[in-house]
Amino acid sequence: MLSHHKESEGTPPGDLAVVKKAGRVVAFQASAALALVLLLVGGVVFGVYVRTQRRQIDAELQSVAMVVDDTNDPPPGMELAIWETDGEISVSDGGQPGVPLLTGPSGFSDIRAEGRHFRALAVDRPEGRVVAMIDLAPYQAARNRLLISLAFAELTGIMASIAVVALFTRRSVRPLAQALALQRRFVADASHELRAPLTVLHTRAQMLAHRVGTADEDTVQKDVDALVADTRALGDIVDDLLASATMTAGRPPRDRVDLAAVGAAVRDSMASYANSLGVTLNYVCETPSGEGVFDVAGSAAALRRALTSLVDNALGHEHRGGTVELRVRRDGAKVLAAVADDGVGIDAETMATLFTRFSHGSEHTTREGRESYGIGLALVREIANAHGGDVTVTSTPGEGSTFTLTLPAAHRN
The missing domain is CATH 3.30.565.10 (Histidine kinase-like ATPase, C-terminal domain)
Incomplete structure (x- = not known):
């Protein structure tokens, strides 16, 4: 029980640094896992969008190719080429890339011409062969916008996940670090405080052991009394240490x-x-x-x-x-x-x-x-x-x- 004392608590021990490092590793791993999940989700969303977009294009091509009568007024974004049974070929403005398909196999195909990318469908009808083409530029632009949006969302999500994971990891590791700090403080206090009284107690016990049977009764009694006093002092220190640990650990x-x-x-x-x-x-x-x-x-x-x-x-x-x-x-x-x-x-x-x-x-x-x-x-x-x-x-x-x-x-x- 002391009235005046000097600060001797050291810097955080090495194992606290290990706990913090482990927390950072866990935060990085969790953030990487979340980032991978976000990337996977983004990939699935983009794949579903492209697949849906392609089905929509094919459905529009089929709808137009089955009902179109001439090439004078094609739907917006489409080009037409028609080979009638009398051998006459007609095309819409910009429909020239479809002419080779009039003599090729029927069905869907992708063609590139004059720096443009088309999705084409060749259909054989009683009136002749019809080739309907749709310019994919608007659809590609929509995909690019979606990619940019997904990339921005992915980046934002990854950064947010890193921040959230780091915060929660730090909070989850903090009690462990605090418990470890309290443990180290208690051990340091105990080591500091018990070293001297234990040394004195050990010395007195050794002296008493040497004097038993040789010293007079009064001397032995004094040594025993001193030993008892030392154990009382040691008990006081242990009580202080335990009470201090209890107060530090919480309310x-x-x-x-x-x-x-x-x-x-x-x-x-x-x-x-x-x-x-x-x-x-x-x-x-x-x-x-x-x-x-x-x-x-x-x-x-x-x-x-x-x-x-x-x-x-x-x-x-x-x-x-x-x-x-x-x-x-x-x-x-x-x-x-x-x-x-x-x-x-x-x-x-x-x-x-x-x-x-x-x-x-x-x-x-x-x-x-x-x-x-x-x-x-x-x-x-x-x-x-x-x-x-x-x-x-x-x-x-x-x-x-x-x-x-x-x-x-x-x-x-």
């Missing part, structure tokens, strides 16, 4: 919590420890108690951890013979829990990094032999923010400090 449970009852429980649990340091720990409920007066919405375990951290921090900066006071009160729509001490106070330079992870204060007056680890006050702020509140501090160097946890009161049912 706490939204239960109705009596903050006054939490404060009283913290006082009861910390009283013996305060006495061992020669410090008096008092608890005051400043507002008249009543049903739901001190209720807040959140996690009782997390709030207890926050108040425990504030009390522990105050005890660490208090002189022997001093007093730490935990006060809970109601102020309008807010419930406040303040922890005040008359210890060494906090200087202005330390105040700037007070709630930064892994910042270590130097003015610990009652913690001889107990290392400061740098999570406590950062954890308190995380808990406060997760509950929609805040934690503030006022301090005068040499005279003491007051930390105030402010939380919104729970709505009454």
Whole structure:
């Protein structure tokens, strides 16, 4: 439980970059698949259009070839050539390309002449052979317009699909990246915070193992007491780490919590420890108690951890013979829990990094032999923010400090 710490959180680890790269690969693959689908759909649409257009052309040619009597007034876009049974050949203006078909096989054909492309039909009738031709230029122009429209639609669809897929992929990968970041943060915190106390604990255990059977009872008892104290410190760190991970992972449970009852429980649990340091720990409920007066919405375990951290921090900066006071009160729509001490106070330079992870204060007056680890006050702020509140501090160097946890009161049912 720490009052002052330095920022030591590193840059995003390499595996986060791997997750992001994997997200980009998935986005590219999904976009390519969608683009292929769009191209396939576009190809099918164009193929159906061309097939329908060709059927329409053939139907028009058949209709005209079966009923036309002369070449004087062909339908718009068509040319005619007729070889009557008496051997006379007549053609419409521009119908000369159809003359060779008058002596060829009957049926549909495609011909090119004079830079023009025709679809032609030669039909044998009792009156003679009729060749009807339709200029394909307008139909080709319509196909080109459709191709341009499809290309524009395909390009727009592909770009939109890339944007949408990239957005949804990023959103889908983000929780994984955040979970991985939280995991890495927890591992980094645990590695940083547990290294020193585990080393001390291991050393004490080794010393105790060597002294058993050779040292006097008082020495062994002191080593055992020190070992117990170290395990308590280690337990505090683990509690802080777990609570920090819980607060970082999301909002706490939204239960109705009596903050006054939490404060009283913290006082009861910390009283013996305060006495061992020669410090008096008092608890005051400043507002008249009543049903739901001190209720807040959140996690009782997390709030207890926050108040425990504030009390522990105050005890660490208090002189022997001093007093730490935990006060809970109601102020309008807010419930406040303040922890005040008359210890060494906090200087202005330390105040700037007070709630930064892994910042270590130097003015610990009652913690001889107990290392400061740098999570406590950062954890308190995380808990406060997760509950929609805040934690503030006022301090005068040499005279003491007051930390105030402010939380919104729970709505009454």
